[in-house]
Structure formats: C-alpha cells, structure tokens
Amino acid sequence: EPGAGQVSGLWEASTRPATPRVGLSGGSPAAGGTPAFLSKTWKGVQLDMAAVRPGLGRIIPGSSILFLCDMQEKFRHVSFFPQIVSVAARMLKVAQLLDVPVVLTEQYPQGLGPTVPELGAEGLQPWSKTCFSMVPAVQQELDARPQLRSVLLCGLETQACILHTALDLLDQGLQVHVVVDACTSRSQVDRLVALSRMRQSGAFLSTSEGLILQLVGDATHPRFKEIQKIIKEPAPDSGLLGLFHGQNPLFR
Numbered sequence: 001e002p003g004a005g006q007v008s009g010l011w012e013a014s015t016r017p018a019t020p021r022v023g024l025s026g027g028s029p030a031a032g033g034t035p036a037f038l039s040k041t042w043k044g045v046q047l048d049m050a051a052v053r054p055g056l057g058r059i060i061p062g063s064s065i066l067f068l069c070d071m072q073e074k075f076r077h078v079s080f081f082p083q084i085v086s087v088a089a090r091m092l093k094v095a096q097l098l099d100v101p102v103v104l105t106e107q108y109p110q111g112l113g114p115t116v117p118e119l120g121a122e123g124l125q126p127w128s129k130t131c132f133s134m135v136p137a138v139q140q141e142l143d144a145r146p147q148l149r150s151v152l153l154c155g156l157e158t159q160a161c162i163l164h165t166a167l168d169l170l171d172q173g174l175q176v177h178v179v180v181d182a183c184t185s186r187s188q189v190d191r192l193v194a195l196s197r198m199r200q201s202g203a204f205l206s207t208s209e210g211l212i213l214q215l216v217g218d219a220t221h222p223r224f225k226e227i228q229k230i231i232k233e234p235a236p237d238s239g240l241l242g243l244f245h246g247q248n249p250l251f252r
Contacts, residue, residue: 059215
C-alpha cells in the first residue's frame with residue numbers, strides 16, 4: 001500500500017523511552033487513581049503499571065498534566081489552526097472532567113496577542129514566556145507535583161515550542177505524549193519532521209481520542225457518558241493523512 005512504510009516508520013513506539021519519575025498510586029478511576037486493570041500486587045504493595053513499565057506509555061489522570069502551548073490570536077494564519085484549537089479544546093474539557101491539571105502558556109503576548117477564546121480556557125491563568133520551551137516558565141507547576149509522570153502536549157508550532165518543550169520534559173524524566181491532531185506548524189514539512197524528531201527522542205505520538213480513552217480507562221467510569229458526548233463526532237481533519245500519502249517530498 002503506498003505510504004504504508006512511512007506511516008509505520010513514524011508512528012512506531014520509540015526504542016529509547018525516557019526514564020520517568022517512579023511512584024506508586026492507587027484508588028478508583030473517579031478519584032484519579034490507578035484503575036484495577038493497570039495495577040498489580042508485588043510483595044503486598046499495589047504497583048502502578050504506568051510507572052513500572054514506562055515504555056508502554058500508559059497514562060492515568062492522577063499522574064498526568066495537560067500542556068496547552070501558545071494558541072494565540074496572531075497565529076490564526078498557521079495551517080489548520082482552527083482544527084487544532086478545536087481538538088485542544090476537547091482535551092481541555094476532558095481534563096477538567098477528570099481533574100487533570102492544565103497549564104496554559106502564551107508566547108510574547110504583548111506582540112502575539114492573547115489565547116483565542118474558542119479554546120475555552122478563560123478560567124486558566126496563562127503563563128507568559130519568550131523562551132521557545134514552556135518548561136522554564138512553568139517549572140514550579142512541575143515541581144509542585146512529585147507524582148507527575150505524563151505530560152500531554154498540544155499547541156504550536158510543532159518544530160518550535162512543542163519540540164523544545166518535549167525535549168525539556170524528556171530531559172527531566174517525564175513521559176511526553178504529543179497530541180498529533182492538536183499540534184501544527186506553518187510548514188507541514190516542519191510539522192512532520194518535528195513529530196518524527198520527538199519520537200526519535202522518546203516521546204509518544206497519539207491522537208486526542210486515543211489519549212482520552214486511555215485517561216478514562218473503563219466504560220463504567222462515572223464521567224464516561226459526558227466524555228462520550230465530547231468524542232462522539234470524530235476530531236476534525238488537520239491534514240495528517242496528507243503527510244503520509246507521498247505528498248511530502250522528504251518522505252516519498
């Protein structure tokens with residue numbers, strides 16, 4: 001099948017996952033703890049399998065955080081901007097339902113404007129930054145959560161602030177889950193190569209729905225019906241399929 005080799009090469013799990021912060025957690029999914037099917041008992045201690053087997057890239061609400069990067073007014077011209085903001089808004093709604101903390105940044109807001117209202121982030125206090133990485137500006141948010149293992153990353157641009165943020169987080173031993181349908185760039189070549197670059201460095205690439213269903217974990221979750229309504233309609237097309245159908249000269 002044309003393009004199949006490119007797809008498998010980009011999306012296969014990295015062989016060099018970062019070493020995460022190790023911790024133990026338990027409890028019900030509703031409380032943000034580890035669902036029963038993600039835990040095992042060893043010598044009388046309940047182990048969080050997301051920590052014990054980090055290479056699998058499992059995520060649970062109690063040890064995750066959502067990063068929303070620089071979805072601002074002056075970036076409206078960027079390719080697929082409305083679509084990636086729509087998907088990021090879904091991630092934000094789900095995070096709020098599951099009590100997953102959320103961090104929002106704005107790149108030089110004096111010149112690039114505020115966060116766009118359609119993201120639905122009015123209740124969040126944005127962190128202003130000039131560094132391409134989100135991490136220096138929000139380091140205290142990370143330090144305040146010793147149980148944190150997984151960062152879900154949305155925003156733009158993929159080859160700039162998303163890539164720099166991912167590398168800084170990986171360097172701190174955190175797992176990074178790039179929400180591929182919630183990240184974009186002005187250049188789709190930059191977008192594709194940056195996704196591949198992050199995978200090479202140990203980040204996990206996933207879609208918004210894939211990550212949302214990982215966070216919920218079970219159809220009996222008390223918030224599942226609400227979340228089901230959010231993902232009932234497929235996420236809008238953000239041009240990802242075009243990256244794998246021989247249209248990008250770097251990956252033919």
